[in-house]
Amino acid sequence: MKNVAFVFPGQGAQYVGMGKDFVEHFRISKEIFLESSDAIHLDVEKLCFEGPENELMKTENTQPAILTTSVAILKVLESEGFDCSMTAGLSLGEYTSLVKSNVITFKDAVQLVKKRGKYMQDEVPEGVGTMAAILGLDREPLESCLEKAKINGIVEIANYNSPGQIVISGEVKAVEMAVDLAREAGAKKAVILPVSAPFHCSLLKGAGVKLKKDLELLKINDPQVPVVTNVEAKILTSRFKVIPSLVEQISKSVLWEDSISMMINEGIENFIEIGPGKALGSFIKKIAKIKGKKVNAFSIEDVQGFKELIKTEMGV
Known part of the structure; x- marks a missing residue:
């Protein structure tokens, strides 16, 4: 499969049971959940597979849970030879793209998004x-x-x-x-x-200030795979752009339609949505239709979806 982009979901895609069948079928997925649990001192496997839903829905839990599930599935695809020439993620999903591109480690990312979730949740009083x-x-x-x-x-x-x-x-x-x-x-x-909060607007600027301090403590690398940022809908060119982009992302608009349009213009023909939910695939199809372009959009949230992708790749 050529001209492939990996895209990753953001907050709102979560549900109790996400990632469970991958952990049951693939050791590499199990290892990602164990690494996540150890990194943030929370049983992420239990949270994702059993809930309770009200705990999973807490922003500071939702964000590492979705990131973990997405990376657990990503590692299986990579182990089976699937790769991409470009990557993007919706809001929180951009962190999964940065892990894919080796800009930040998975451990750093999961610790960071737990803090990000808490900062975003706490920035604006409930009801405001x-x-x-x-x-x-x-x-x-x-x-x-x-x-x-x-x-x-x-x-x-x-x-x-x-x-x-x-x-x-x-x-x-x-x-x-x-x-x-x-x-x-x-x-x-x-x-x-x-x-629970007004995400991606100027009310959350304070959360970005707090996140910046955490980002400055991390080792950040140049992207090994082109990452399209939410803030500009452009390719991230160097590690020096990572911190400003992620800080701004908290309080600025997510330019998802613009990002996908740019990727299609760059020649991407196959989009593989990796993680819980199928919303991104739906968005991509609508964007491509308006542009008069034909693209393929696959959503891989369970093992069955992964098997169908393999069949498509093999021409079965």
Whole structure:
């Protein structure tokens, strides 16, 4: 398989049971879960496989759990000869891309994202901020809605996921007003999301400041595989860009649609989503369709999906 990109999911993809069948079938996956548990002093295997769900949903637990699951699956693909010429991850998923590219070690990454989760959760008092998904409304009219809603406080674009799917974030009253305005502007759907904090907006700048101090203690390498960053939708060119990019990512928009468009323009034809959920594959197909491009999108969250990928590779 040529012209392959590995893409990795972010927070929201988690569910109780994720990664379980890979650990049951592959020793290398088991070892990743053990390494993660040892690194953050938490039984990550028990958390992912048994929950309880309310513990898995805590941001400081969710982030290392998703990262661990994604890397556990990634290692199996690599052991079977699968590799990529480019990689990207949605928000938290960018850390998995950095592990794939040997920019940071898995141990450092899992310890870092646990702290990242806590900083993000603690930065804004509960009840102050929220997020909403806006479906079926283009960027420009939605941005116009946000400008009007800012009379009620901070509200910004959090994620440009795919054509017609954008997530907004900010203070509760401003987000609620933006949702109402988006509906009036013709959005097919505009709903408040059940999240614990307003991610990817300027309210979280303080969390980025805290994360920067932790990042500065790590050994960071130049990427061995091109990594496309969320903040700029451009290829990360050197290790010196890593810290500014990850700090900004916490409080700036995730340019996922732009990132995938750029990767398609660079010749990527096969996208392999590695980790829990199948949302990224869905986004990729929508982005490619709008661009009039044909790409393949595979989602590998369980062993069955992995077997199907192998069959496709073998032309079966």
